[in-house]
Amino acid sequence: MTTTKQAADERDLEDLREWLLREHGETVDPDRLRFVRAEVERIVAEGVPGAVVELGCFRGAMTLWIRSILDALGDDRPVHAFDSFQGLPDSTEEDEIVMPLGAMSASQAEVLATFAERGKTPPLMYPGWFEDTLPTQLPEQIAFGYLDGDLYSSTVVSLAECVPRLALGGAVLFDDYADPEANPLTVVKFPGVKTACDEYFGSPSPVEVLIGEGDLAYGRYVRPLS
Numbered sequence: 693m694t695t696t697k698q699a700a701d702e703r704d705l706e707d708l709r710e711w712l713l714r715e716h717g718e719t720v721d722p723d724r725l726r727f728v729r730a731e732v733e734r735i736v737a738e739g740v741p742g743a744v745v746e747l748g749c750f751r752g753a754m755t756l757w758i759r760s761i762l763d764a765l766g767d768d769r770p771v772h773a774f775d776s777f778q779g780l781p782d783s784t785e786e787d788e789i790v791m792p793l794g795a796m797s798a799s800q801a802e803v804l805a806t807f808a809e810r811g812k813t814p815p816l817m818y819p820g821w822f823e824d825t826l827p828t829q830l831p832e833q834i835a836f837g838y839l840d841g842d843l844y845s846s847t848v849v850s851l852a853e854c855v856p857r858l859a860l861g862g863a864v865l866f867d868d869y870a871d872p873e874a875n876p877l878t879v880v881k882f883p884g885v886k887t888a889c890d891e892y893f894g895s896p897s898p899v900e901v902l903i904g905e906g907d908l909a910y911g912r913y914v915r916p917l918s
């Protein structure tokens with residue numbers, strides 16, 4: 693039976709969803725919001741222990757979505773948000789594209805403003821390059837990780853630091869995994885992400901591809917229960 697609080701929470705999430713699609717359409721879309729919601733709801737429902745982290749939070753759009761889903765579920769664990777807050781590092785040959793150093797730059801103040809706009813508790817923020825922050829500042833146990841560093845080198849360090857910390861049943865979602873064999877609609881913007889995943893996990897890869905209604909092909913890895 694749906695309680696009054698559940699109905700109100702659902703209305704709030706729907707309102708936030710519309711707002712994010714309007715104001716943060718450069719990084720979120722309906723498929724992304726749906727899959728992230730399903731994963732966060734799963735780890736809470738299954739009681740997966742550990743932290744919730746986002747590696748590459750940019751202006752905090754997905755961070756806010758994750759926070760709001762946790763709040764609706766009555767789960768007060770903080771969201772840990774890592775970012776250089778000075779944009780992307782240099783791309784490498786594995787990226788097959790050249791991204792200007794510092795592209796996709798947002799400040800911690802912008803993340804705070806995103807959260808203030810919706811009256812939500814801000815994330816714990818860890819400014820700096822992943823290779824400097826993740827080894828010592830990533831929580832010891834992770835229930836859910838949203839990995840969104842765009843580039844090969846950023847994905848390599850994210851995998852190396854995040855996957856071994858996953859709790860049993862914990863999961864990571866890889867944005868820009870973009871497997872065109874799984875979803876022909878996919879536009880491969882950042883090929884280095886899948887290359888890094890394929891190298892890390894080997895073959896056959898345990899990464900499942902989540903196909904959206906649009907061009908999305910998220911990578912999803914769940915640490916097996918045994």
Ligand SMILES: C[S@@+](CC[C@H](N)C(=O)[O-])C[C@H]1O[C@@H](n2cnc3c(N)ncnc32)[C@H](O)[C@@H]1O
Pocket residue numbers: 719720746747748749750751752753754755774775776777778779780781796797798820821822823840841842843845846
């Ligand atoms: C696509 S944006 C993230 C979008 C965000 N997850 C969202 O859904 O709204 C990529 C972010 O990753 C950060 N980033 C990429 N590589 C990084 C690295 N090696 N160290 C720190 N931050 C990095 C960039 O600064 C940028 O803010």
